[in-house]
Amino acid sequence: MKPAVFDYYNPESLKESLVLLDKYGFDAKILSGGQSLVPMMNMRLARPEILIDINNIEELNYIRLKEDEMIIGGLTRHCQIENSEEVKNACPLLTEGIKLIGHSQIRSRGTIGGSIVHADPTAELPVILTTLNGTVTLASNEGERTLSTDEFFLTYLTTTIEPNEILVSVQIPLPKPRSGQAIEEFTLRSGDFAIVLASAAVTLDASGQVEEARLVLGGVDGIPVVLDEVTDQLIGKTADDDLIKDAANIIEDLIDPEPDIHATAEYRKDLSKTLSRRVLERAIRRASKV
Numbered sequence: 001m002k003p004a005v006f007d008y009y010n011p012e013s014l015k016e017s018l019v020l021l022d023k024y025g026f027d028a029k030i031l032s033g034g035q036s037l038v039p040m041m042n043m044r045l046a047r048p049e050i051l052i053d054i055n056n057i058e059e060l061n062y063i064r065l066k067e068d069e070m071i072i073g074g075l076t077r078h079c080q081i082e083n084s085e086e087v088k089n090a091c092p093l094l095t096e097g098i099k100l101i102g103h104s105q106i107r108s109r110g111t112i113g114g115s116i117v118h119a120d121p122t123a124e125l126p127v128i129l130t131t132l133n134g135t136v137t138l139a140s141n142e143g144e145r146t147l148s149t150d151e152f153f154l155t156y157l158t159t160t161i162e163p164n165e166i167l168v169s170v171q172i173p174l175p176k177p178r179s180g181q182a183i184e185e186f187t188l189r190s191g192d193f194a195i196v197l198a199s200a201a202v203t204l205d206a207s208g209q210v211e212e213a214r215l216v217l218g219g220v221d222g223i224p225v226v227l228d229e230v231t232d233q234l235i236g237k238t239a240d241d242d243l244i245k246d247a248a249n250i251i252e253d254l255i256d257p258e259p260d261i262h263a264t265a266e267y268r269k270d271l272s273k274t275l276s277r278r279v280l281e282r283a284i285r286r287a288s289k290v
């Protein structure tokens, strides 16, 4: 399949690309890694009249470690994050999760900005960003705004980004001491999009009891689903495997996944319970070793 005809722009700076976006608005699409947009164009599921290729805008490609957060430019490729020692030390969930994205060829082109804006409900990065209380910064000719994942993800493949905005960076708060994180997913074949994925981040207090915990599922709704009802049961307690199992068991009453050709709703609920239990157990074990 070939895409419909389009005009192509290759700006060298963020400023130049924002001017183009302002001019063409709804008719234009940003081309980043192209790993989601190009297949959609080839299948004619997307027919932008204008493509604005941001691959030459080096000012959007960086990983910066600050005192209390990590900032990653929108054009930073999955493989750069995967191979960064800085990321591995400061934010191991990102390293663990990004390895689950497709195959190395896809990770060598795909970008963090593209994955977050594409907002596939089974994609790893939106789930990880939500687990870590990350934020996204969007730029337009009118200035910048920074949004939480709650404010950004709307539903399947839909976010609150405006047609004249570019995702310029993602901010991730650094974990506190005695924190552990884990992610796990179920796929039909290695490298496929997940049927269900679960990700957890836990902080223990000095006595080993759970101080903070966050559990997020992908693949059970249009956006990442935060399960505070589950993690609330762990707060202030020494979370042994039985307590975690009981907490995870209530998940079937909290989610309402849709069936599709890959899995029934019941199967997704079962996976959600099992994967949630495993990531919580692993995150707590890791937190207790820090």
Ligand SMILES: Cc1cc2nc3c(=O)[nH]c(=O)nc-3n(C[C@H](O)[C@H](O)[C@H](O)COP(=O)(O)OP(=O)(O)OC[C@H]3O[C@@H](n4cnc5c(N)ncnc54)[C@H](O)[C@@H]3O)c2cc1C
Pocket (backbone or CB within 6 Å): 029, 030, 031, 032, 033, 034, 035, 036, 037, 038, 039, 074, 075, 100, 101, 102, 103, 106, 109, 110, 111, 112, 113, 114, 115, 117, 118, 122, 123, 124, 125, 161, 165, 166, 167, 168, 191, 192, 193, 194
């Ligand atoms: C075979 C295959 C398997 C895959 N498996 C997985 C998987 O297991 N997990 C997973 O998460 N992903 C998977 N992907 C998708 C991959 O991770 C993509 O890289 C990602 O979804 C999109 O990133 P991109 O940089 O390629 O964006 P593009 O395809 O270039 O763009 C995607 C969308 O985001 C918009 N956009 C891109 N960058 C910006 C920006 N900075 N600001 C504003 N809008 C922007 C584009 O206009 C477009 O609408 C797979 C892809 C393929 C082809």
